[in-house]
Amino acid sequence: MRSKIELDTAIRQDRRTVLLVNTRSRRGRDHFEQVSRHLDEAGFQLLARFGLERPERLPEVLSDALALGPDLLVAGGGDGTISETARHLAHRDVAMGLLPLGTTNNFARTLGVPLDVTGALALLTEGKVADVDLGEAAGRIFTNLVSVGLSAQVAEHVPHRLKRRLGRVAYPLTALTRLPAHRPFDAVVTAGGEVRRVRTHQLNIANGNSHAGNPIARDGSADDRLLMAYALGRHGRRHLLGATLRHLVTGRLRTVEGSPFLAAPEVLVETDPALPLDIDGEVLGRTPVRVRILPNALRVMVAPDFPDR
Incomplete structure (x- = not known):
């Protein structure tokens, strides 16, 4: 595992990124193309872009995304999408970027991630990598x-x-x-x-x-x-x-x-x-x-x- 500073530096320099958006979520479909264009214009090296219409495929798509070796995985959707993404990224040397596109967006609120897409995207270039807690229940x-x-x-x-x-x-x-x-x-x-x-x-x-x-x-x-x-x-x-x-x-x-x-x-x-x-x-x-x-x-x-x- 790299230090937070080392991972942050890699994200800023190499920008190896995967974008994954639940396009069945409340706002996902409307924002998928906008987010993709923004990342291109900001100089991120998009290794893949996944627009997910069937949420049951999310674990499979996340496995495919991580196999590409990104430093940053940008996940857009509701709390279910964010939670499943966090499970896959737990204890991994990959940072998650949150795009709160769901109904309640609880984890984004807890982390102080702006609920508007423009503000959330700004954190990917202006923010920092932090280590935060997760919970575990019933495995x-x-x-x-x-x-x-x-x-x-x-x-x-x-x-x-x-x-x-x-x-x-x-x-x-x-x-x-x-x-x-x-x-x-x-x-x-x-x-x-x-x-x-x-x-x-x-x-x-x-x-x-x-x-x-x-x-x-x-x-x-x-x-x-x-x-x-x-x-x-x-x-x-x-x-x-x-x-x-x-x-x-x-x-x-x-x-x-x-x-x-x-x-x-x-x-x-x-x-x-x-x-x-x-x-x-x-x-x-x-x-x-x-x-x-x-x-x-x-x-x-x-x-x-x-x-x-």
């Missing part, structure tokens, strides 16, 4: 969030067309349709030597500071070696709705060390009954689950003032 590497409860049903049932038309509003609308039939569950959360018992409809374990496109805590980071575990409300459905609204309003004011968080490098979640896991929007595995931080697992292009440990 799956993730960028942003593991959750248990109502969100797993939402992840399974949110219509793709609704996401394209309404953006991130599609998620709470789908949640409202699923909530009347959803039952609360009992969970035991163990983190940092503390045990917390909760009865709730929703339990989240976050790496970073963004969920559903909104801030979780003002000092949350993907470079602080911490996961944040927290329940949204208690057992009543109205508690979930009220907690979700408070989450939207007060996320910018809360701190990692304050309520309602349990912050630690590793979190054990046990539920009764065993429940499906929503890992970065994909339903994979079941509780009980041990979630842990993978420190400095991903190299990524960020702004020059990003606080990089």
Whole structure:
């Protein structure tokens, strides 16, 4: 593995780059050609350009892209595309450039990547290489969030067309349709030597500071070696709705060390009954689950003032 400075220098000098855009994502199709032209004009040596119409082929395409030996892999799409790309780049000597073209763009928000394409592209030439944390749960590497409860049903049932038309509003609308039939569950959360018992409809374990496109805590980071575990409300459905609204309003004011968080490098979640896991929007595995931080697992292009440990 090269040092961050060595990789940054190689990107600036040689510009060996692969572009991969999920053209089925909300904005991917519209921006693919624009991004490709920009990289050409900026002097990047594009080893390949992949416009992905079928997301199920993403792992295969990523393997092909990495076989070309790029220093930089520019990935455009939603959180699912970014998460899958991060999994493939974890612990590799390749930096990821993020183009947030999806609905909520949680990982981009956590890293301070501009949500407009022009600003995000500027980081590829004006930014720096940083090492940031990823998480791991049920043998799956993730960028942003593991959750248990109502969100797993939402992840399974949110219509793709609704996401394209309404953006991130599609998620709470789908949640409202699923909530009347959803039952609360009992969970035991163990983190940092503390045990917390909760009865709730929703339990989240976050790496970073963004969920559903909104801030979780003002000092949350993907470079602080911490996961944040927290329940949204208690057992009543109205508690979930009220907690979700408070989450939207007060996320910018809360701190990692304050309520309602349990912050630690590793979190054990046990539920009764065993429940499906929503890992970065994909339903994979079941509780009980041990979630842990993978420190400095991903190299990524960020702004020059990003606080990089």
